[in-house]
Amino acid sequence: MFVFKAAVVGAGTMGGEIAQVVAAAGLPVLLKDVKQEFVDHGLEKAREVAQGQLGGLVKKEKLTQEQADSQLEETLGRITGTTDYEGFGDVDFVIEAVPERMEIKQSVFAELDEVTPGNAILASNTSSLSVTEMGEATTRPHKVCGFHFFYPASVLRLIEVIEGDETSEDTMQSAANFAQQIRKQPIRCGEAPGFVVNRILNSSVSEIWRVRDEEDLDVEEIDRLVTESKASPMGPFYLADLLGLDTVLHVAEHLRDSYGDRFYVSSAMKELVEAGNYGQKTGKGFYDHG
Numbered sequence: 001m002f003v004f005k006a007a008v009v010g011a012g013t014m015g016g017e018i019a020q021v022v023a024a025a026g027l028p029v030l031l032k033d034v035k036q037e038f039v040d041h042g043l044e045k046a047r048e049v050a051q052g053q054l055g056g057l058v059k060k061e062k063l064t065q066e067q068a069d070s071q072l073e074e075t076l077g078r079i080t081g082t083t084d085y086e087g088f089g090d091v092d093f094v095i096e097a098v099p100e101r102m103e104i105k106q107s108v109f110a111e112l113d114e115v116t117p118g119n120a121i122l123a124s125n126t127s128s129l130s131v132t133e134m135g136e137a138t139t140r141p142h143k144v145c146g147f148h149f150f151y152p153a154s155v156l157r158l159i160e161v162i163e164g165d166e167t168s169e170d171t172m173q174s175a176a177n178f179a180q181q182i183r184k185q186p187i188r189c190g191e192a193p194g195f196v197v198n199r200i201l202n203s204s205v206s207e208i209w210r211v212r213d214e215e216d217l218d219v220e221e222i223d224r225l226v227t228e229s230k231a232s233p234m235g236p237f238y239l240a241d242l243l244g245l246d247t248v249l250h251v252a253e254h255l256r257d258s259y260g261d262r263f264y265v266s267s268a269m270k271e272l273v274e275a276g277n278y279g280q281k282t283g284k285g286f287y288d289h290g
């Protein structure tokens with residue numbers, strides 16, 4: 001199956017950039033959220049990312065400023081923001097990127113099942129939840145799979161294409177093809193908690209969270225040392241703020257519940273989330289983001 005039109009549902013930390021990735025590959029894409037201000041935020045993110053990428057090409061003298069300006073408008077012109085399901089009647093591929101809570105995902109999947117053509121693939125950007133359970137909310141579980149981007153979606157090339165119990169081979173292959181169509185590198189994986197990347201990442205990062213809590217260390221100092229050691233471009237606490245502490249906490253809890261205490265849940269992070277501080281998106285997390 002070839003994708004001629006796509007949609008992204010949820011225009012938060014991930015959704016705006018995912019829409020930009022799809023549009024930059026030449027495809028029209030709908031970007032839906034529940035309120036116009038969230039849609040606008042997603043569109044603004046897409047503009048910012050596209051401007052950054054094209055500006056880089058101008059600096060390297062691969063494009064003139066005039067070419068970059070016209071490509072920017074073409075790319076952004078392919079993204080249609082919406083707060084309803086108008087235009088979903090002829091989409092081929094939907095990427096759901098709403099908050100990491102099964103009840104929200106299932107209600108979105110049930111709605112998508114109603115408003116999209118029967119042959120459309122319904123994919124979830126979930127970091128850890130069961131794709132099989134999302135498929136159960138639809139009449140087409142064979143057309144449901146995971147399609148997991150990494151933050152920042154406009155930069156990182158990997159996509160985990162996740163197979164639920166009912167996902168058909170045709171859906172897996174079409175999703176992997178679509179990933180390549182939008183210039184990403186797919187890897188196929190089963191529905192194991194954390195899939196591949198988060199399982200590896202969290203096994204190391206959760207040790208840092210554990211030591212921080214046990215020894216009451218300063219998070220900025222840890223981040224500084226990790227960055228200086230060049231083990232990672234940024235420290236684990238700053239990274240968690242950018243990813244969204246609600247999402248990171250959810251993944252951590254899911255891994256701990258699935259694999260036991262070898263995966264640690266940061267109590268400092270839990271306290272922040274309970275107080276409504278989710279990191280950059282709410283302005284405060286381990287750091288103050290103004």
Ligand SMILES: NC(=O)c1ccc[n+]([C@@H]2O[C@H](COP(=O)([O-])OP(=O)(O)OC[C@H]3O[C@@H](n4cnc5c(N)ncnc54)[C@H](O)[C@@H]3O)[C@@H](O)[C@H]2O)c1
Pocket residue numbers: 009010011012013014015032033034035038096097098099100101104108125126127128148149150151242243244247281
């Ligand atoms: N943040 C990350 O680094 C990251 C990385 C990879 C995958 N993910 C996954 O992507 C998904 C989204 O994460 P996020 O960080 O972008 O979340 P987010 O909280 O930043 O954004 C979610 C968006 O979904 C919108 N939304 C809520 N209910 C909706 C509905 N019924 N219809 C349409 N929109 C709705 C919200 O208004 C919000 O704008 C989650 O499943 C998460 O696990 C996140």
